[in-house]
Amino acid sequence: MTGYIIRRCIAAVIIAVGVAAVSFLLLHFVGASPAVSALKSRSSPANIAAWNKVHGYDRPLIVQFGSFLWGLLHLNFGYSWFQGQSVGALFAENAGRTAYLSIASLVIALVIALPMGIAQAVKRNSPGDYAATTFTFTLYAMPSFFLGLILIQIFALDLHVFPALVSDNITTTWQAIIHPLQLTLPIVTLAGITVAGFSRYMRSSALDALAQDYIRLARAKGLPQRAVLAHHLLRNACLPMITLIGLSIPGLLAGNLLTETLFNYPGLGLLFFNALQSEDYPVLLSYTVLGGVLTVVGNLLADIAVTVADPRVRLD
């Protein structure tokens, strides 16, 4: 077990360094130096060359990558010349709000998707199952911002229940938490898209589990349906979900980007969107690498969690 975890960790570190290298190369190819965004209107070729020399952007590529990697190891994500702040400070400022949005919608998505998938599996091919499948299939094919727009139309413009945009007064994570009305639509949007992916897996996973002998045994010994589902089915059907949650990180990051942009909610996604528009490459590079590392860590944690939760998983 320990050996397996160590091997997986080493592989994860290698992949994380690879992620940094590939992202660095691609962004170097798209925009080699942030000189233009730093110098703004004073960016003549001579000024840019001088700026690059001062800030080390004229060094060989491998040296630049080395110093970027060295900085990452010290949690130094670089400096956003456009915003006049270190990227690390920008991340720290926005991370809490994004984490709140992501975790709240992930939890809500699980609370909806797990029972729904089990109910669909137990009552499979019933009208309710077809209705739920149609619903999730539609959500699955829907761009997340489009779901958000429909929710804005119904709940903000027609019914006036929730605001169409998150208020500018929401500046801290705590304020986001104590003003639930402001964040209802963003959270529901992100949760809706996540549910669409999860419940399909949950349904098929529960279908597999329902056919197993231990369910037949639990029923044969006279357990009520409720106990069979809650004690025997749920825990087994959830096992594949652990991996799925680990794999859902890129989707959540992309969902954050679109939801935050749509609702104008200041988080890491909106930061990335603004950086795209101002071609603020240090922010783009660091957030891409951070997203990649989060993905690697998510997969690693999911793999370890599965081996802990399911003793039948054989370690290679």
Place this chain on the structure above:
Amino acid sequence: MTDLGAEQMIEGVPSFGSPNIPTTAPEGGEVQLLASGWRLALREFLSNRLAVVGLVTLVFFVAFCFLGPLFYHTDQSFTNPLNSDLAPTAGHLLGTDDNGFDEFGRIMIGGQTALEIGFFSAFIATVIGTIYGAVSGLAGGLVDAVLMRFVDILLSIPFLFIVLVLATKYSATIFSESLILGLFSWLVPARLVRGEVLTLRVRDFVVAARIMGGTQSRLVFRHLIPNALSVVIVNITFQIADSILAIAYLGFLGFGLAYPAASWGDMLGNAQTAVSSGYWWLVYPVGGCLVLVVMACNLIGDALRDAFDVRLRRR
């Protein structure tokens, strides 16, 4: 050896031509006439009602977008700014957009580009992924390990982020947008094909081809890829769906095609303003078309996967 021949060796079943030839029950019980793998898959696919619905929807939208302009004439190059944001009337079935273009005609044009980018990027991703996966699986050992770690690395970089960064500079034309999407979508097909090749390469017909002196490229293109085609075809449909969704994201965030070219995604770029101004005709028809096409592709993909899965097949 033809594709069909290879398929027969796997199934162990000779082809008797059309599956519709009536059979008489011979002595010794009922015997069902068996066709080749591809015919069986096709029959299975067509017996799936949802799949047929998906296929009909997709064909309808292809016809609507590419043949529609022949019947519903609109001017999509010159516009009168005074006609912007008109509500639907008999003259403009879905009103006009912010620039004064007829929205119904624009949905057709935008659909053409969306479908073209979807198909083209899926094609690029499939070609790269199939060859990469087949080479990796056949080579095995260290080469395979290195090639697959590279796939792991690229898979860990969030797709939307890297595509958006590239799209800020290079997404102006149909070709470049397809290229960006295709170049970052070949990872899943590469993994699928490699997995398939790993099981195929120890089969007798591949070993036989190798012993007969077949070169590596002959093995890959003549024996391995044709036999891994079923997973590839299933993946293409999902890939088209994903690409069309990605176009929507790029367009919504404002990094799509250069004006006046537009895909369904770009038409949703101002969706937020349109919704708050009450211009529903600029948002819901386009979005609805997009969702329906993505759904149709997903339905077809699901059905194809079931149809090719020998274990699920009724025989």
